[in-house]
Amino acid sequence: MRTARRGLAKRKTKTMKILALESYYGGSHKAFIDGWQANSQHDWTLLTLPPYKWKWRMRHAAITFAEQLRDLCDKGQSWDLIFCSDMLNLAEFLALAPKQIQALPSIAYFHENQLTYPVRVESERDYQFAMTNMTTALAAKSVWFNSAFHRDSFLDALADFLKRMPDFQPTQAIDQIKNKSQVHPPGINKITPPDGDRKPGPARILWCARWEHDKKPEDFFKAMKILKKQTDKFRISVIGEQFRDVPEVFSWAKNYFADHIDNWGYQPDKNKYHQILYESDIIVSTADHEFFGISVVEAIAAGTYPMFPKRLSYPEILQLDTNKQAERFFYDGTVEDIAEKLTDLIQRTEQNNLWENDKTIAQKLAQRFEWSSLAPKLDQAAKNII
Numbered sequence: 001m002r003t004a005r006r007g008l009a010k011r012k013t014k015t016m017k018i019l020a021l022e023s024y025y026g027g028s029h030k031a032f033i034d035g036w037q038a039n040s041q042h043d044w045t046l047l048t049l050p051p052y053k054w055k056w057r058m059r060h061a062a063i064t065f066a067e068q069l070r071d072l073c074d075k076g077q078s079w080d081l082i083f084c085s086d087m088l089n090l091a092e093f094l095a096l097a098p099k100q101i102q103a104l105p106s107i108a109y110f111h112e113n114q115l116t117y118p119v120r121v122e123s124e125r126d127y128q129f130a131m132t133n134m135t136t137a138l139a140a141k142s143v144w145f146n147s148a149f150h151r152d153s154f155l156d157a158l159a160d161f162l163k164r165m166p167d168f169q170p171t172q173a174i175d176q177i178k179n180k181s182q183v184h185p186p187g188i189n190k191i192t193p194p195d196g197d198r199k200p201g202p203a204r205i206l207w208c209a210r211w212e213h214d215k216k217p218e219d220f221f222k223a224m225k226i227l228k229k230q231t232d233k234f235r236i237s238v239i240g241e242q243f244r245d246v247p248e249v250f251s252w253a254k255n256y257f258a259d260h261i262d263n264w265g266y267q268p269d270k271n272k273y274h275q276i277l278y279e280s281d282i283i284v285s286t287a288d289h290e291f292f293g294i295s296v297v298e299a300i301a302a303g304t305y306p307m308f309p310k311r312l313s314y315p316e317i318l319q320l321d322t323n324k325q326a327e328r329f330f331y332d333g334t335v336e337d338i339a340e341k342l343t344d345l346i347q348r349t350e351q352n353n354l355w356e357n358d359k360t361i362a363q364k365l366a367q368r369f370e371w372s373s374l375a376p377k378l379d380q381a382a383k384n385i386i
Contacts, residue, residue: 016042019079023061023087026051028111032186039375062089066096073098082106089132091139105385108140115157118214118289137177142385144184146292147313151181187371191301193278202233203349206280211242214289221253223338237263237276277302281349301366309333318365
């Protein structure tokens, strides 16, 4: 697939021509490249492959894109910069691409990586894809991560991984990648909660994540079970993408909390999804793994009160290092503390004082991720690579 599009933002600065290569054009990868492109000052040519069979995409995308670009180069097209995601073997691509493409500076954006991406058992991990991530990072002029947590955890895991090699350990690669790394979070479209008072009823609690074990749904439902023994004044919405192997706890929870459920399952309709966000009072995350967390940022932007574990990228998102008021949005990682804090938040919701007279404190933190704010920064960061 090939699309050539101009960014929709008004031109105020000299533009570049960016060649974007997305081997897995779906989910967060698609949302990122579409969002940036739509708000960018630059001119874009986007080559994509469908979001299917990611392992095969990582294996063949370099060959496929190099072949497509031969035709485009023969027709006289040219670019200033290559932008790709972690799903492309950039080193292979540059070796196979036409000479004029090989000479271009490149940015590799890491949405995820195959060293720390969760697997059910470690023996399932294919380290060849981890090596691909490393060589892609080495081949790029600049390496962008969606969070500082992601960058740091990847580099730490890479150090441990390279120690396993019997000899010729390229440990210098760690500093080489670190020294050209930047953190650029993904953006969100503007979310504007409707005017008016809160919808009447008990506190509405939202859990919004992929239905997989690394999101620790068991912890959420254990906390809700404790809460249910103390009060029945709450409603829950459990939404998120589902795959073939759904943890068994969801079937149990759907039955156990049947009288408390407002919404259940994946919400493909964006309007319905946003409506759920607007009507929710509190969003809880129990994730044990998250490279960024776009769904929780959207929920906060919609006006929900965050309740997160103090780990992963969440302290970054809520600027905990510089904003001590954000301490209120974190629990200690235990199900007991989730239940205790939710009990307090439910009482405050009943008193119409959930936010303690500062309703926009978290919402403002989330709004800095809107594309209107982020795209100009990404445009300039890309320009600085040239």
